[in-house]
Amino acid sequence: MKCKKCGEKASVNMRQHKLALCKEHYLEWVPEQTERFIKKYEMFTRDEKILVAVSGGKDSLALWDILHRLGYQADGLYLGLGIDGGIGYSHESQRLAQKFADERGLKLHVVDIEKEYGQPIPVLSEISHRGHGKPCAVCGLVKRHEMNRIARDLGYAVLATGHNLDDEAAVLFGNTLNWSSEYLLRQGPVLPSSDGLARKVKPLCRFYEREMTAYALARGIEYIYEECPYADGSQSIYYKELLNQLETTRPGAKLTFYLRFLEARKRGDLFIEQNIEHAHLHACPKCGQPTSTDDYCSFCRMIEKVNAVSAK
Amino acid sequence: MPVKLILRNKEYEVKPGMMLLDALKKIGVVPESVIATRNGEMILEDEILKDGDVIKLVAVISGGMW
Ligand SMILES: [Zn+2]
Ligand SMILES: [Zn+2]
Numbered sequence: 001m002k003c004k005k006c007g008e009k010a011s012v013n014m015r016q017h018k019l020a021l022c023k024e025h026y027l028e029w030v031p032e033q034t035e036r037f038i039k040k041y042e043m044f045t046r047d048e049k050i051l052v053a054v055s056g057g058k059d060s061l062a063l064w065d066i067l068h069r070l071g072y073q074a075d076g077l078y079l080g081l082g083i084d085g086g087i088g089y090s091h092e093s094q095r096l097a098q099k100f101a102d103e104r105g106l107k108l109h110v111v112d113i114e115k116e117y118g119q120p121i122p123v124l125s126e127i128s129h130r131g132h133g134k135p136c137a138v139c140g141l142v143k144r145h146e147m148n149r150i151a152r153d154l155g156y157a158v159l160a161t162g163h164n165l166d167d168e169a170a171v172l173f174g175n176t177l178n179w180s181s182e183y184l185l186r187q188g189p190v191l192p193s194s195d196g197l198a199r200k201v202k203p204l205c206r207f208y209e210r211e212m213t214a215y216a217l218a219r220g221i222e223y224i225y226e227e228c229p230y231a232d233g234s235q236s237i238y239y240k241e242l243l244n245q246l247e248t249t250r251p252g253a254k255l256t257f258y259l260r261f262l263e264a265r266k267r268g269d270l271f272i273e274q275n276i277e278h279a280h281l282h283a284c285p286k287c288g289q290p291t292s293t294d295d296y297c298s299f300c301r302m303i304e305k306v307n308a309v310s311a312k
Numbered sequence: 313m314p315v316k317l318i319l320r321n322k323e324y325e326v327k328p329g330m331m332l333l334d335a336l337k338k339i340g341v342v343p344e345s346v347i348a349t350r351n352g353e354m355i356l357e358d359e360i361l362k363d364g365d366v367i368k369l370v371a372v373i374s375g376g377m378w
Binding site for chain 2 (some may be wrong): 001010011012013020023057058059166209210212213214217218225227228230231232234236237240241244245247248
C-alpha cells in the first residue's frame with residue numbers, strides 16, 4: 001500500500017477513511033485532525049490553560065504531545081493511585097509520565113492519593129466496600145474528584161483526557177445495551193463547565209485506539225504497555241474486542257456507531273417519540289400503500305425496474 | 313525458517329510467503345486489535361512475510377485508563 005500524499009510505502013492504513021499514509025505524513029495528519037476536532041466541538045482556544053490528565057499510557061501521552069505540538073498551553077496532571085499488581089504499575093507509569101514531561105520541558109503536577117488521603121486506591125476500595133471486590137469504581141470516583149479539584153485549585157479552565165473513539169464506543173455500547181438514557185444524554189466530546197468545575201474535553205474522541213497506538217509508536221513515545229492489573233477481564237475491554245471484530249468485517253462500523261449517535265443526540269432525536277403525522281406519508285399511486293416519496297413506493301419502483309429490464 | 317509472531321508473552325509460528333492479514337487470521341488474532349512491527353517499523357496487512365521474519369504485534373486495546 002502507498003501513502004496517499006507522497007506515494008511512498010505506507011505505514012498506517014485507516015480503512016474507515018480509505019486512507020493510507022507513510023510515517024511522516026501520518027505524523028502530520030494526526031495533529032491536523034485533532035485541531036479540526038478541537039475547533040469543531042469548540043473545546044478550547046490557545047488563550048486557555050489546559051490540564052491534561054496523564055496516566056503514562058499511550059493515549060494521554062499522545063494527547064499531551066499533540067497539544068504541545070499544536071502550541072496549546074497544556075500542563076499535565078498525574079495521579080499516583082498506588083497500584084502495584086506485582087509489576088510496579090503506578091511506579092512505572094509515573095516514571096514514564098515524568099520522563100515525557102522532562103524531555104519536553106513540560107510541567108507535570110503529581111498528586112499522590114495515599115499522601116492526600118492516607119491510603120492507596122486498592123485499600124480505599126477495600127475499606128469502603130464499593131465496587132464488588134474490584135477497585136475500578138473507587139478508582140474512577142477518586143480520579144474524577146481529584147481532577148476536578150486540582151483544575152479548580154490551580155485555575156485551569158479546561159480538563160482534557162485522552163479518551164479515544166474505542167473508549168467512547170465501548171461506553172456507548174454498554175449504555176445502549178442497558179438503555180441508560182441519562183448516561184446516553186450526557187456522553188460527548190465536551191462536558192461544559194458547571195458549578196465551578198472545569199470544562200471537560202476529549203480531543204482524541206474521533207481517533208481509533210489503533211491510530212493512537214500507531215501515533216505513539218511513530219513518535220517514539222515511551223508509554224506503559226502493561227495493562228492496569230485490575231483491568232484484566234473488564235467489561236470495557238470485552239466490548240472493545242467485540243467492536244473490533246465487527247470493525248474487521250465492516251470497516252468504519254465503530255466510527256459510524258459513535259458519530260451517528262452524536263448527530264442524533266444533537267438533533268434531539270434520542271428518546272423522543274417521533275410524531276407519526278410529521279413523517280408525511282403518501283399513498284403510492286399504484287398500490288395504495290403508504291410511502292414517504294411523492295411517487296411510486298419502493299416496492300412498485302423495484303417491480304417496475306425489473307419489468308423494464310425483463311422486457312428488453 | 314518459519315515466521316515468528318509475538319504478542320505479549322505468546323509466540324506463534326506461520327509459514328513464510330503468507331500475507332500478514334492471513335497470518336493474523338490463522339493464529340486467531342483480530343487484525344483491528346494489533347499493530348504489527350518488523351525491526352521496529354510498522355507494517356501493513358498486505359505485507360508478505362518472509363523467511364525468518366520476527367513480527368512483534370503491539371496490542372492496541374487498553375482498559376480505559378487513558
Ligand atoms: Zn507520505
Ligand atoms: Zn466530594
